[in-house]
Structure formats: structure tokens, C-alpha cells
Amino acid sequence: MTRERILVVDDQSHIVRILKRALMQSGYVVDVAANGVDALEYLQAATYVAVVTDYQMPRMDGIELCETFREQDPAGETLLILSTAIADQSLEQWANNLANTVYLEKPVSFERLTDILSEYIEEKHQAQGTSQAR
Amino acid sequence: MLKPPFRIQLIILGILATSIVFTSLVALKTSTIKAESERFAQSQLTILSHLSTSNLDSVALKTTLLESLINSSPLSRQSYAQILDSDGAVKLSVGNYPQVSSSSLLEYVTPLLDENTEYSEIRFGIDLTTLGVIVSIFREMLFYVLPAILFFIVYSVMLERQQLQVKTTFKLVNKGLQIIPHNNGLRARKPGVAENSHNLKLLILSLHKYVKKLRDDCAMLHTSTKVLAYQKTNSESILRSAPQGVLVLDETGQVSFVNQQFLRWYLLDADQVQGKSPGDWCERSDMRSFLNRYRGSVARRAESGTVEFDPPGKPDAYLSMTAYPMFSSKTEEHIKSTLVVFSDTTSEVQAEKAREDFAVSAAHEIKTPLHAIGMHAEMLLTEDGEDASLRIESANFINSEVGHIGELIRNMLSITRIEIGNLSINRKLTKLDVLLDTLMLSMETNASENNITLVKDYQQGMEPCFLDKDLLRVALNNLLSNAIKYNSPGGKVKVSVAEAEYSLTLTVSDTGLGISDEEKSRVFEKFFRSEDNRIRDISGHGLGLALVKEIIELHGGTINVESIVGKGTDFIVRLKKINVPLKEAA
Numbered sequence: 001m002t003r004e005r006i007l008v009v010d011d012q013s014h015i016v017r018i019l020k021r022a023l024m025q026s027g028y029v030v031d032v033a034a035n036g037v038d039a040l041e042y043l044q045a046a047t048y049v050a051v052v053t054d055y056q057m058p059r060m061d062g063i064e065l066c067e068t069f070r071e072q073d074p075a076g077e078t079l080l081i082l083s084t085a086i087a088d089q090s091l092e093q094w095a096n097n098l099a100n101t102v103y104l105e106k107p108v109s110f111e112r113l114t115d116i117l118s119e120y121i122e123e124k125h126q127a128q129g130t131s132q133a134r
Numbered sequence: 135m136l137k138p139p140f141r142i143q144l145i146i147l148g149i150l151a152t153s154i155v156f157t158s159l160v161a162l163k164t165s166t167i168k169a170e171s172e173r174f175a176q177s178q179l180t181i182l183s184h185l186s187t188s189n190l191d192s193v194a195l196k197t198t199l200l201e202s203l204i205n206s207s208p209l210s211r212q213s214y215a216q217i218l219d220s221d222g223a224v225k226l227s228v229g230n231y232p233q234v235s236s237s238s239l240l241e242y243v244t245p246l247l248d249e250n251t252e253y254s255e256i257r258f259g260i261d262l263t264t265l266g267v268i269v270s271i272f273r274e275m276l277f278y279v280l281p282a283i284l285f286f287i288v289y290s291v292m293l294e295r296q297q298l299q300v301k302t303t304f305k306l307v308n309k310g311l312q313i314i315p316h317n318n319g320l321r322a323r324k325p326g327v328a329e330n331s332h333n334l335k336l337l338i339l340s341l342h343k344y345v346k347k348l349r350d351d352c353a354m355l356h357t358s359t360k361v362l363a364y365q366k367t368n369s370e371s372i373l374r375s376a377p378q379g380v381l382v383l384d385e386t387g388q389v390s391f392v393n394q395q396f397l398r399w400y401l402l403d404a405d406q407v408q409g410k411s412p413g414d415w416c417e418r419s420d421m422r423s424f425l426n427r428y429r430g431s432v433a434r435r436a437e438s439g440t441v442e443f444d445p446p447g448k449p450d451a452y453l454s455m456t457a458y459p460m461f462s463s464k465t466e467e468h469i470k471s472t473l474v475v476f477s478d479t480t481s482e483v484q485a486e487k488a489r490e491d492f493a494v495s496a497a498h499e500i501k502t503p504l505h506a507i508g509m510h511a512e513m514l515l516t517e518d519g520e521d522a523s524l525r526i527e528s529a530n531f532i533n534s535e536v537g538h539i540g541e542l543i544r545n546m547l548s549i550t551r552i553e554i555g556n557l558s559i560n561r562k563l564t565k566l567d568v569l570l571d572t573l574m575l576s577m578e579t580n581a582s583e584n585n586i587t588l589v590k591d592y593q594q595g596m597e598p599c600f601l602d603k604d605l606l607r608v609a610l611n612n613l614l615s616n617a618i619k620y621n622s623p624g625g626k627v628k629v630s631v632a633e634a635e636y637s638l639t640l641t642v643s644d645t646g647l648g649i650s651d652e653e654k655s656r657v658f659e660k661f662f663r664s665e666d667n668r669i670r671d672i673s674g675h676g677l678g679l680a681l682v683k684e685i686i687e688l689h690g691g692t693i694n695v696e697s698i699v700g701k702g703t704d705f706i707v708r709l710k711k712i713n714v715p716l717k718e719a720a
Binding site for chain 1: 502510512524531666
């Protein structure tokens with residue numbers, strides 16, 4: 001079975017380090033980017049099942065990254081997970097309006113994150129299996 | 135009123151004068167009638183003497199002739215005419231022939247000239263008695279006297295009525311006098327006729343007093359009016375020069391007063407607002423609907439409220455609009471008008487926003503390390519124990535982040551206490567060089583770990599001055615730790631102090647990453663973090679420099695930053711040098 005590829009985007013290196021380690025332990029292939037601009041380059045170069053990004057970052061923040069990438073991927077093949085320490089209801093609304101986008105308020109546990117990822121991947125596989133059967 | 139004796143004398147004098155005039159009139163009239171009668175008799179009897187007796191043979195004609203003679207006489211009632219024959223016997227007589235002989239009888243005789251008939255004569259006479267003359271005078275004068283009498287009757291009636299009015303007025307005044315405070319006893323009894331003169335004097339005296347009292351009342355009223363006018367002008371001046379915008383709406387909701395501040399804020403002229411309804415000049419619908427609430431029913435108008443918005447003449451400002459009902463002085467149920475006060479609440483709104491921002495930033499700054507701590511803790515829980523380096527890294531990270539959160543909370547509390555005024559400055563004699571030595575010693579380990587050299591550029595044995603040692607230690611500690619934290623490896627941190635007569639200039643210089651010009655003005659903002667990735671990678675919460683600034687300003691000093699990107703940064707603190715104890719304002 002091919003291991004799913006995930007992109008972690010955060011300007012804080014210690015967060016990136018611990019997230020990468022945890023996701024790799026869960027069986028994912030993890031790439032990391034320090035801001036939105038770098039992340040878009042990764043997303044053009046490879047296909048990711050999900051992007052886990054922070055909100056506040058230099059050069060390009062998480063919201064701009066999600067919106068720009070969603071324009072390139074209108075079908076929403078890649079799950080976008082935005083995590084931030086800012087409690088803002090408008091962000092939840094924003095996530096609902098964007099296909100396959102989830103907003104998580106920090107602190108976020110690994111368990112929650114891996115649950116969301118595995119659930120999405122499972123649904124995606126089921127959908128692919130159904131379409132192949134047809 | 136005239137006294138009765140004087141009135142009788144006047145009457146007697148009147149009668150005498152009238153008698154003299156009347157006697158003269160009778161005498162004059164008598165002589166006039168006499169002369170007239172002579173002329174009349176001569177002319178008439180001459181005409182009659184030439185008439186033929188044949189023409190007078192009819193008795194009826196003769197009677198008519200004589201009657202017409204009498205009727206045209208000056209005194210027809212006392213006249214008579216007769217035709218006599220040659221014997222002197224009366225053949226025909228017309229008029230009033232006197233029965234008794236009278237000395238005042240005038241008689242004229244002329245023969246009737248006709249040769250064919252026998253002799254006859256015609257006699258015409260007038261009895262000039264005084265009574266007859268008087269009657270004649272009265273008869274003649276009746277035409278003139280009657281209207282005169284009538285006029286006098288009407289005139290006297292009118293006079294009587296006027297007198298009645300005067301009497302009534304007098305009674306009323308007397309009654310009125312009863313309410314005027316006096317001691318003359320006028321109101322105790324009704325004045326008699328003989329006392330009228332005396333009472334009149336008293337009345338005039340009382341009236342004089344009353345008029346004087348009225349004049350005093352009038353003067354008082356005038357003064358009160360002036361005082362009220364002054365108070366009104368004064369109140370209006372206060373409202374005009376008030377720093378708040380002021381509008382007064384009358385019962386119909388129209389503007390009855392507006393001050394200059396309001397007109398300045400809303401870029402309006404007084405003519406556009408005064409006497410107009412808000413709908414005529416107010417473009418903002420929310421303000422209009424707020425103002426329109428204060429007209430109409432009493433129940434709706436007896437309330438106050440606040441609406442916040444920015445006025446066109448004061449961009450980026452917030453005004454609070456509060457309406458106060460103004461009750462009439464007699465009853466609190468009836469609202470006379472509404473006072474609407476517009477206050478500049480920009481500073482309050484900004485402070486509120488700053489508090490909100492602070493809370494949001496504080497939550498963000500705490501949640502971020504908590505998120506990392508949570509992840510590390512979770513990692514340690516799930517780790518099978520084989521990866522020792524992971525355990526050590528996570529444990530160190532958690533320890534460091536907990537310290538970070540602790541420092542953040544301490545700084546937040548200090549800033550909050552300074553801002554709300556709970557943290558007052560406590561100046562004590564402090565040797566700045568000793569304080570700096572202690573601080574630099576405590577930083578040495580940290581500096582050597584990062585391969586940073588600490589340089590002292592200040593004289594030992596500085597003159598002590600009054601400073602809050604504890605607060606200054608926190609501020610200088612933050613400056614020094616930042617200088618080490620954001621320095622380049624192998625860099626240098628220098629602390630220098632320049633003393634002047636009344637001031638101290640302390641500079642903390644580093645040879646680190648530097649701060650861009652855009653960020654220089656923002657480094658003292660609360661929770662500000664640089665966009666530079668190299669700086670963001672270094673742990674920090676963005677409150678350290680904000681706290682330093684608060685502490686220096688609490689000392690009455692200033693802090694500035696000078697920096698060149700890639701070369702280093704100087705934080706320059708200027709403090710007042712106080713060598714004598716100062717009592718700080720509360």
C-alpha cells in the first residue's frame with residue numbers, strides 16, 4: 001500500500017519538527033514548509049492527501065495559502081487543515097465555504113489530527129473503490 | 135364736591151343775574167314792539183283807509199280783512215281791530231279788546247275814505263302789558279330755548295352718569311385700599327360726606343404709597359428679569375463653549391438650540407439645524423432614528439440612550455450620543471424638551487479595543503506554546519521508550535515552554551498593573567552601576583552559552599540616584615536578554631551609561647540581526663512579533679519591550695531604538711537624574 005503524503009506548513013520549527021515526527025510515526029510521508037509561498041511550490045511539485053497549516057506565518061498566511069491552492073484544486077482532492085490559536089467564529093464560517101477544509105483551534109491533539117486524516121483517507125478510498133467497481 | 139352754602143350762593147347769584155337779564159330783555163322787547171306797532175299801524179291803516187266801503191260791504195270780507203290785520207301784528211294775541219260808525223259805535227270787532235282800561239294800550243284810528251257812504255272808521259289797537267310781552271318773548275324764544283333746555287337736560291344726565299362712575303370708582307378704590315397695607319384706618323368704616331376731603335387726602339397718600347410699592351415691585355421685577363436673562367445667557371454660553379456637542383429638541387422634535395462643537399463635528403451651519411427637524415439635516419439614518427425617538431408621546435421621550443458612530447467632521451473618532459429628557463418645572467410628567475449630548479468617546483473606544491486586542495493576543499500567545507507542549511506530551515505518552523533523544527528533547531521543550539508561559543504571564547500582569555495604575559513607582563536611592571553589575575553577572579551563563587561577549591562601558595562608583603530598583607531591574611533584564619537572544623553567534627552586548635547634570639543615558643547595544651525601519655516604530659507595541667523568520671524562530675511573546683517602555687515612562691524617562699539590519703541595535707534609555715527624594719503623584 002502506498003503511503004499517503006502530507007504537507008506540514010508552520011513557521012515555528014519546533015512545531016514542525018514534532019508534527020513531522022508524529023505523522024511519520026502514524027505512517028505518513030511528511031514534507032514541511034515554513035510559509036505559504038514555500039508550501040505552494042511543494043503542492044505544485046507533488047500530490048498531497050492533506051495539508052496541515054498554521055494561520056499566522058510570514059510572506060503568506062494559512063488562509064491565503066488555502067484559498068490560492070483551492071483555486072488550483074477546485075475539486076478539493078487535497079484536505080486542507082488550518083490550525084490557529086485565534087478563536088474566531090468567522091474562520092469556521094470561512095472553512096465551511098471552502099471545499100474540504102477544516103478549521104482547528106489550538107491546542108490540537110495528535111489524536112484529533114490523525115483521526116481527521118485517517119477518516120478522510122478512508123472516505124476517499126471508499127469513493128475511489130466505488131467508482132472503480134462501476 | 136362743593137360745600138352746600140357755596141351752592142346756594144351760586145343759585146341766588148344765578149337767579150339775580152337771570153332777573154336782570156330778563157327785565158332788560160322785557161324792556162327792550164316792549165320798546166321794539168312799540169316801534170314796530172307804530173310802523174305797522176301807519177302802513178296798514180293807510181292802505182285800509184283807501185279801500186272803498188263798497189268793497190267792504192260784506193261782513194265776512196271785513197272780518198277776514200281785520201283778522202289778517204291782527205295776525206300780521208307784532209303782538210297778534212294782544213291786538214284788536216274794530217270798524218266804527220260815525221257815532222263811534224262798534225260795527226265789527228275782531229281780536230282781544232281789553233275789558234279794563236290799560237295805560238299800556240296803543241290805539242290807532244283812521245277813517246274809511248268813501249264819499250258815497252256814510253262816515254265810518256277803523257280802529258286798531260295793541261295792549262302792551264308786561265305779561266303779554268313776556269308771553270311774546272317766551273313764544274318767540276320757545277324755538278331756541280327748547281333745544282337748549284333739551285341739551286342741558288341731556289348734558290346734566292351725562293354729567294350725573296359720570297359722577298356716578300366717579301363715585302363707583304371712589305368706592306372701588308376705597309375697597310382696594312383695604313388690601314393695601316396701611317395704618318390709617320380707612321378700611322374700618324365707610325367715610326361720611328363731611329369726611330370726604332379728609333379721606334381724599336388719605337386716599338391720595340395711600341395711592342402714593344401703593345404707587346411707590348408698585349414702582350419697587352416693578353424695579354424688582356426688572357432686576358429679576360435681568361438676572362434671569364443673565365442666567366439664560368450664562369447657561370447658553372456654557373453650553374456653547376462645552377467640549378461636548380449639544381442639541382436641544384423641543385416638544386415637536388425640532389432643534390431649539392445647537393452649540394458650535396456639534397456644528398464643527400457634523401460640518402453644518404447653525405441655519406441648517408436651528409428650528410429644523412433632524413430629518414431636514416441629518417444624513418445618518420441611525421442618528422436620525424435615534425433623534426426622532428424624542429418627539430411625540432411622553433412615554434417614549436422619557437428615556438435616554440447611547441449610540442456610537444464617527445462624525446464626518448472628525449474622522450476615525452467615536453461619538454456617544456445620549457438623550458436626557460428635560461421636565462417642566464411644575465410636573466415631572468410633562469417633558470418640556472430633550473437635551474442630547476454628544477461626547478467624544480474615541481479614547482474609551484480605543485482603550486476598549488486595546489483591551490480586547492490584549493486579551494486576544496494574550497490568549498494566542500498562551501495557546502501557541504500550550505499547543506506545542508500538548509503535542510510533546512502526547513508524543514511522550516505514545517513513545518515506546520526506545521527513543522531517548524526524543525524524550526530529552528520533548529522534556530526540554532516542555533520545560534522551556536512552561537518557563538516561557540510563566541514569563542509571559544508575569545509580564546502581562548506587570549503591564550496590566552502599570553496601565554490600570556495599580557503599580558506605582560517606588561523610588562529608592564539606587565547605585566545604577568551596582569544594579570548593572572548584578573544583572574550582567576546573572577546574564578553571563580546565558581551569554582557564554584550563545585558565545586556572546588558582555589561589555590561594560592560605565593564608570594564604577596556612580597553617584598546613587600532615586601530609581602525604582604525592582605522595576606528597573608525587570609526593564610534592564612528584558613533589554614539585556616533580548617540583546618543576547620537576538621544577537622549573532624560570537625556577537626557582543628555592550629552596556630554604556632552617560633551621566634549629565636540632570637540626566638542619565640543608558641544604552642544597550644548588540645551586534646545582532648537588527649530591526650528594519652518599518653518594524654522599528656512597532657517594536658514597543660504589545661505582542662508585536664517580527665516578520666523575520668530568523669527572529670520568529672527565537673522564542674518570544676512580544677511583551678518584553680512593551681513592558682520596558684511602560685517602566686521607563688513610569689520613571690518619566692524615554693526609550694528609543696536605533697538599528698541597522700545585519701549590524702545591530704541600540705536601545706537608548708534616558709532617565710531623569712534625581713538626587714533628592716521626590717514625592718510621586720498618586
